[in-house]
Amino acid sequence: MKKPIKKILFVCTGNSCRSPMAEGYFNFLSDMKKKGIRADSAGISAFEGFSPSAEAVEIMKNIGIDISSRKTKRLTQELVDSSDMVIVMTASHKREIERKFKTDKKNVKLLKEFGKNGDMNFPDIKDPISMPLGVYRECFNEMKPLIEKLLEDICE
Numbered sequence: 001m002k003k004p005i006k007k008i009l010f011v012c013t014g015n016s017c018r019s020p021m022a023e024g025y026f027n028f029l030s031d032m033k034k035k036g037i038r039a040d041s042a043g044i045s046a047f048e049g050f051s052p053s054a055e056a057v058e059i060m061k062n063i064g065i066d067i068s069s070r071k072t073k074r075l076t077q078e079l080v081d082s083s084d085m086v087i088v089m090t091a092s093h094k095r096e097i098e099r100k101f102k103t104d105k106k107n108v109k110l111l112k113e114f115g116k117n118g119d120m121n122f123p124d125i126k127d128p129i130s131m132p133l134g135v136y137r138e139c140f141n142e143m144k145p146l147i148e149k150l151l152e153d154i155c156e
Contacts, residue, residue, distance in 0.1 A: 001010070003084065004036060004084075005083050005084040005085055005154045006036070006038065006040050006047065006084055006125050007036055007037070007039070007040065007083045007084050007085075008026060008037065008038070008039040008040070008083065008084070008086075008087055008150070008154075009039070009040050009041065009042060009076055009079055009080065009082075009083035009085070009086045009087065009091075009109075010022040010023050010026070010039060010040070010041040010042075010087050010088075010090070011043065011044060011086055011087065011088045011089070011093055011097065012041075012043055012089040012090075012093065012125075012127065013043055013044055013045050013046075013089075013093070013127060013129075014043045014045060014046050014047070014072065014129065015041055015042055015043030015046035015063060015072040015073060015074075016031055016043070016046070016050060016051075016052050016053045016056065016072055016129065017052065017053050017055070017056045017128050017129050017136065018065050018089045018125055018127065018128070018137070018139060018143065019041035019042065019043065019125060020041050020052040020070055020072075020091065021050065021052075021056050021059060021060055021067065021136075021139070021143065021145055022039070022041065022087070022089075022111070022142050022143055023039045023040060023067070023070070024039040024060050024065045024066075024067040024070075025060070025065060025143070025144065025147050026039035026142075026147050026150070026151065027039050028065050029147065029148065029151050030151060033151070033155075035121055035151065035155055037151070037154065037155070040078050040079065040083070041070075041078070042073045042074060042075040042133055043072060043073070043074060043075060044074075044075050044093060044096055044097070045074075046072045046073060046074045046075070046079070047072060047074070048071070048072060048074055048114075049071045049072060049073075049126040050072040051068065051070075051071065051072075052067050052068070052070060052072070052135075053129065053135070053136075055128070055131075055132075055133050055136040056128075056136060058136075059133070059135060059136045059137055059140050060140075064116075067090055075097070075101075077101055077102065079101050080097070080101045080102075081102075081103075082153065083107075084107065085107050085108075085109065085154070086103065086107060086108045086109070087109055087110075087111050088108065088109070088110055088111065089110075089111055089124065089126065089127070090110075090123070090124040091110065091123045091124060092124075094109075096106055110124075110149070111125055111143060111146050112124070112125065112146060114146045114147075114149040114150040114153060115145075115146055115149070125142060125143055126137075126139065
């Protein structure tokens, strides 16, 4: 029997754009559907204690989700150990986690693995850092159905 998933960890580079948006949206969906699964996020190269980018906050605010109070954190073994599944934004994040951290490789997945088409020709969610607001919107719109499918898959 498969172990129930209670905690997801979204990982990107700096923990200021993609992963906090993913965390915020995942927790919103989980709460709305009363699934009891929580998400957290961290960055492989994050500096501790910074706010998400203003653009990420704005994108999420536009759909009624407030991520403004969360703070960046660097990925640690403790965060990996306390998570049932680690979801990464790029193939290089996956390789780095598998190289630097003790973890079951089958629990580290690319967010794009949850795509309906399973098209892994372009496995990365591109980093919108320092780009215009529209690029953040595109990034979130790319992640949104993947996060929805992720929640659906782990609740089966």
